[in-house]
Amino acid sequence: xxxxxxxxxxxxxxxxxxxxxxxxxxxxxxxxxxxxxxxxxxxxxxxxxxxxxxxxxxxxxxxxxxxxxxxxxxxxxxxxxxxxxxxxxxxxxxxxxxxxxxxxxxxxxxxxxxxxxxxxxxxxxxxxxxxxxxxxxxxxxxxxxxxxxxxxxxxxxxxxxxxxxxxxxxxxxxxxxxxxxxxxxxxxxxxxxxxxxxxxxxxxxxxxxxxxxxxxxxxxxxxxxxxxxxxxxxxxxxxxxxxxxxxxxxxxxxxxxxxxxxxxxxxxxxxxxxxxxxxxxxxxxxxxxxxxxxxxxxxxxxxxxxxxxxxxxxxxxxxxxxxxxxxxxxxxxxxxxx
Numbered sequence: 001x002x003x004x005x006x007x008x009x010x011x012x013x014x015x016x017x018x019x020x021x022x023x024x025x026x027x028x029x030x031x032x033x034x035x036x037x038x039x040x041x042x043x044x045x046x047x048x049x050x051x052x053x054x055x056x057x058x059x060x061x062x063x064x065x066x067x068x069x070x071x072x073x074x075x076x077x078x079x080x081x082x083x084x085x086x087x088x089x090x091x092x093x094x095x096x097x098x099x100x101x102x103x104x105x106x107x108x109x110x111x112x113x114x115x116x117x118x119x120x121x122x123x124x125x126x127x128x129x130x131x132x133x134x135x136x137x138x139x140x141x142x143x144x145x146x147x148x149x150x151x152x153x154x155x156x157x158x159x160x161x162x163x164x165x166x167x168x169x170x171x172x173x174x175x176x177x178x179x180x181x182x183x184x185x186x187x188x189x190x191x192x193x194x195x196x197x198x199x200x201x202x203x204x205x206x207x208x209x210x211x212x213x214x215x216x217x218x219x220x221x222x223x224x225x226x227x228x229x230x231x232x233x234x235x236x237x238x239x240x241x242x243x244x245x246x247x248x249x250x251x252x253x254x255x256x257x258x259x260x261x262x263x264x265x266x267x268x269x270x271x272x273x274x275x276x277x278x279x280x281x282x283x284x285x286x287x288x289x290x291x292x293x294x295x296x297x298x299x300x301x302x303x304x305x306x307x308x309x310x311x312x313x314x315x316x317x318x319x320x321x322x323x324x325x326x327x328x329x330x331x332x333x334x335x336x337x338x
Contacts, residue, residue, distance in 0.1 A: 004180050005184075008179075008180035009180075011184070012184035012185045013188070015185060016188040024313050024316060027316065028158065029319065030155055030158070030159055031155075031162035034159045034162050034163055034166070036192075036196040037200070038163045039166040039167075039169055039170045039193060040196065042060060042064050042166075042167065042170035042171075043170055045063035045066060046062075046063040047059075061171060063170075064171065192323075192327050194330065195295070195323055195326035195329075195330055198294040199295075199326055202293075202322075203244060203291075205290055206243065207240055207244050207249070208240070208243075210240075210243045210253075210279075211236060211239045211240040213279050214239045217279075218232045218235060218236065218257075219232065227264060228264075229260060229261060229264060229268070230260060231260055235260060238252070238253055238256050239253040239257075242256075254276045257272050258272050295329050295330075297326075297329055302321070302322060302325060305321045309321035
């Protein structure tokens with residue numbers, strides 16, 4: 001029996017490694033992450049005192065119902081918000097387009113003081129010229145845009161299916177009498193989910209820290225220098241929400257801040273870019289320290305794992321590296337090898 005258990009455990013290692021490799025090769029990382037997120041959210045909600053006391057025997061189904069209601073409510077609110085953008089008064093689409101036109105004109109005026117005349121002439125002169133240039137670019141790259149749209153729709157469908165799978169797995173009850181391979185596979189999956197939970201909580205701390213530094217820059221540093229940046233509150237919210245996404249979240253928030261800064265002046269945009277580069281270079285090591293503290297790993301270990309995964313799988317590898325490395329550390333510790 002012990003020999004059978006050993007073979008089952010070895011087979012489970014091969015299966016989980018093959019599974020993770022197929023996830024990376026077939027671009028299924030977003031689906032895996034969203035499935036794990038749903039699973040962990042339901043599991044954490046089921047442990048909340050008001051749910052566990054109210055329905056101790058049905059905590060997970062109740063938590064899943066509440067979670068589903070929250071998701072549906074968020075989607076409904078997003079729908080109403082989108083409708084208000086198109087039909088509202090203060091935040092209507094014409095108002096947004098008008099504001100965008102003002103920013104474009106201000107940007108062109110500021111660039112005139114910085115760029116040489118020959119380079120300035122190659123840029124669109126007004127909002128209508130920008131629209132024309134955009135439409136021409138869209139027509140030229142129509143096939144690529146269609147491919148991106150189809151790929152995005154395919155990814156969203158995969159994520160939706162993964163959410164359903166995560167919800168179903170969260171309701172699964174562990175059986176005490178299981179075949180050795182099934183028991184070993186369940187252990188592998190639970191450790192992978194635990195590694196994901198560690199990284200998610202660390203990412204929340206990282207996002208909060210990044211938002212704090214950004215708030216200091218936007219609310220304290222720039223006003224002290226006599227610069228009033230528009231959409232400051234929106235940028236702070238975007239920084240926190242985008243910061244919940246590893247790696248790519250910083251790119252999104254940084255692009256938004258630099259774009260808005262450019263509407264004030266190129267010098268402010270350059271200052272914002274310099275600040276973000278310096279801060280994020282510092283945070284890069286600090287993030288490794290925070291995540292490393294969660295998974296009991298040195299910062300250099302995590303940085304090396306991120307470097308290798310990025311070299312092999314690109315940006316998805318950079319996102320997956322902390323989770324996969326945390327899982328590897330758990331397995332090695334459980335086996336008594338470290």
